[in-house]
Amino acid sequence: MATTQAKRISERRAEHLLNDLLVSQGWILRKPPHGDVLFQHKYRNYVDLSEALAKASKKGIAHGIPEAILIDRNSSTPLATIEVKSLAAEIGLAISETQGYADALWNAGWTPLAIALAGTSDGEFQLRVSKRVGNKWAPITYDGHPINWIPTRADLDRIATQGGPTEIRPTIAPLDVLASRADEINRLLREARIQDGQRPAVVGAIMLALWHSKGKIRRDPSYILRDINESCRDAFIKAGKADLAKSLRVDEANDKLTVKTRRIATILERLNITVLTAERDYLGQLYEAFFRYTGGNTIGQYFTSRHITRMMAEACSVTKNDIVLDPACGTGGFLIACMDRIIREEHLSREQMVKIVPTHLIGFEDEPVTAALLLQI
Numbered sequence: 001m002a003t004t005q006a007k008r009i010s011e012r013r014a015e016h017l018l019n020d021l022l023v024s025q026g027w028i029l030r031k032p033p034h035g036d037v038l039f040q041h042k043y044r045n046y047v048d049l050s051e052a053l054a055k056a057s058k059k060g061i062a063h064g065i066p067e068a069i070l071i072d073r074n075s076s077t078p079l080a081t082i083e084v085k086s087l088a089a090e091i092g093l094a095i096s097e098t099q100g101y102a103d104a105l106w107n108a109g110w111t112p113l114a115i116a117l118a119g120t121s122d123g124e125f126q127l128r129v130s131k132r133v134g135n136k137w138a139p140i141t142y143d144g145h146p147i148n149w150i151p152t153r154a155d156l157d158r159i160a161t162q163g164g165p166t167e168i169r170p171t172i173a174p175l176d177v178l179a180s181r182a183d184e185i186n187r188l189l190r191e192a193r194i195q196d197g198q199r200p201a202v203v204g205a206i207m208l209a210l211w212h213s214k215g216k217i218r219r220d221p222s223y224i225l226r227d228i229n230e231s232c233r234d235a236f237i238k239a240g241k242a243d244l245a246k247s248l249r250v251d252e253a254n255d256k257l258t259v260k261t262r263r264i265a266t267i268l269e270r271l272n273i274t275v276l277t278a279e280r281d282y283l284g285q286l287y288e289a290f291f292r293y294t295g296g297n298t299i300g301q302y303f304t305s306r307h308i309t310r311m312m313a314e315a316c317s318v319t320k321n322d323i324v325l326d327p328a329c330g331t332g333g334f335l336i337a338c339m340d341r342i343i344r345e346e347h348l349s350r351e352q353m354v355k356i357v358p359t360h361l362i363g364f365e366d367e368p369v370t371a372a373l374l375l376q377i
Contacts, residue, residue, distance in 0.1 A: 010086035013120035018067065018084050020121060024181070024270035025152045026174040032073035036153070039068050046076060048108065056104035066101045069112075070156070078105050079156055080113040080129075088119035091126035099130060099137050106132060113140070113160055115150060121266070131159060131166055138166050142275065149272050170272040172286065181267050188264055192257040202257075204287055204370075205248040206264055207273055208232050215274035217265065221258040225250050228261070288331060303330050309337035320346050320356055329363030330370055 019029055028035035031042055043049045049069070068082040083098035085091070094116035102114040114137065119125025127148045129140040139146045140159060147168065151159065155168050172178070189199045209217060209231035217227040229249050236245040250257060268274075273286060288303040318324060318338045326334045339361060343353050 010120055011084075014084050014086040014117070014125075015067070017119065017121040017125060018082065018117055020270060021117070021127070021150050024173060024177060024267075025150050026177050027070065027150070027153070032071060032076065034073075036070055036073060037068050038071055040065055043069050048076075049078060049105075052104050052108035052110075053101060055107070056101050066098060067117075070115075078110050078112045079153075079160065080115050081105065082115040082117065085116075085118040086120060088124045088126050091116060091118040091128060094118045095128055095130065102132065111160055113151075113156060131164075133166070141167050142169060145275075148275060149270075170275065173271055178271075181271065185264050185267060188260040189257075192254060192260045194254075194257065200287075201248060202250055203264075205229070205232050205250050206261065207268060207287055208235055208248055210265060210268055210274050211235075212238075213274075215269060219262050219265070221262070224261050224265070225252040225254070225258055288333075304333055306333060306337070309333040310340075313337040313341040318342060320348065320360070322360065324361050326363040329365050332363055335361045335363050 022029060022037065027037060029037050031038055038046070038049075043053065043066075053066070066081045067084040069078050070080040070082070071078050081098045081101040083094045083101065085094045095114070098114040098116045102112045105112050111132070114130045114132075116128045116130075117125065118127075127150070128146055129151065130137040131140055132138075140151070141147060144167075149170065151168060152171055152173070155171060159165055159168055173181075185203060186199065189202060194202055205228055209228040212235040213227075213231045217231060218224060229252065232248045233242075233245045236242055250261070268286075271286060312334060316322075316338075318341050320342050322338075324335060324338045326332075329335055339353060339357065342348060342356070348356075
């Protein structure tokens with residue numbers, strides 16, 4: 001009896017993890033027409049889906065029952081099948097089962113992706129997303145490695161098409177998702193007795209530490225704040241700016257913060273901050289988005305939207321021969337827009353661009369927290 005109860009608890013935690021990952025990428029956890037997800041048996045209300053999945057099964061008999069199906073709420077087209085296991089070690093089984101469900105839907109004329117999740121929010125978990133290419137399944141990757149997040153609807157639409165890519169880049173979550181997550185972070189910081197004006201620095205420190213360490217921060221309350229400070233310090237040393245290491249720190253003596261930081265780190269991980277290797281602007285964009293909701297205006301910081309920085313870089317027709325100066329650069333939005341344009345128009349590699357940046361893209365920023373983050377972007 002105890003073993004059965006423990007298994008059910010693990011299964012519920014795995015389901016909670018799935019819900020958290022879906023919400024973080026903007027999926028609405030309701031069935032159509034008000035949402036995007038059919039959980040377990042609810043697909044049987046859709047005759048075509050039910051008939052197709054009747055030919056798929058975990059055991060080779062009876063109906064196959066995936067944990068969830070992502071579905072287009074307007075056309076009822078299945079976009080992805082999802083299978084969940086409570087143990088991270090069962091990721092291979094989850095992959096096999098979700099691909100089996102997706103194969104059944106492919107045979108019925110649809111082209112869904114297959115998403116496998118194994119583990120719980122309390123421990124390590126594995127997530128794999130795959131796409132059928134011909135008669136085989138190929139992993140969806142970022143920077144050559146399998147992604148560990150569920151794609152947004154826009155990303156899913158792009159990669160699911162025949163001939164579409166199997167490599168994607170993380171995108172900023174929808175603003176309503178960011179607002180909700182930022183509101184939760186703000187509440188957690190308030191409960192930890194962090195004043196409004198200090199919250200951007202705390203959020204910035206946790207972001208930088210997670211990004212620099214790729215999530216390798218111990219979550220035990222005895223270590224988490226110390227690890228954050230050490231990771232931030234290492235990031236500044238690596239950037240050649242050790243003198244700025246004190247600009248981003250958390251108060252290790254704040255017992256309430258030690259408890260709340262674990263959840264804050266989890267929220268940020270759900271937004272892909274730990275997996276970034278090539279998206280140099282993502283950290284700045286994510287910080288700016290949270291900054292708007294976590295007391296940022298208390299220290300007088302306002303950021304220009306990225307579509308405007310891109311527009312200005314195009315309007316100025318920036319080239320590799322120009323010198324760009326931004327006297328109040330924030331997290332470097334204008335400078336990065338210029339860098340991206342130069343790379344694209346001049347067909348430069350990232351390595352070639354690195355040699356140009358020190359003498360051609362120059363920014364000044366007098367707010368220590370923002371300047372500290374800018375060094376890493």
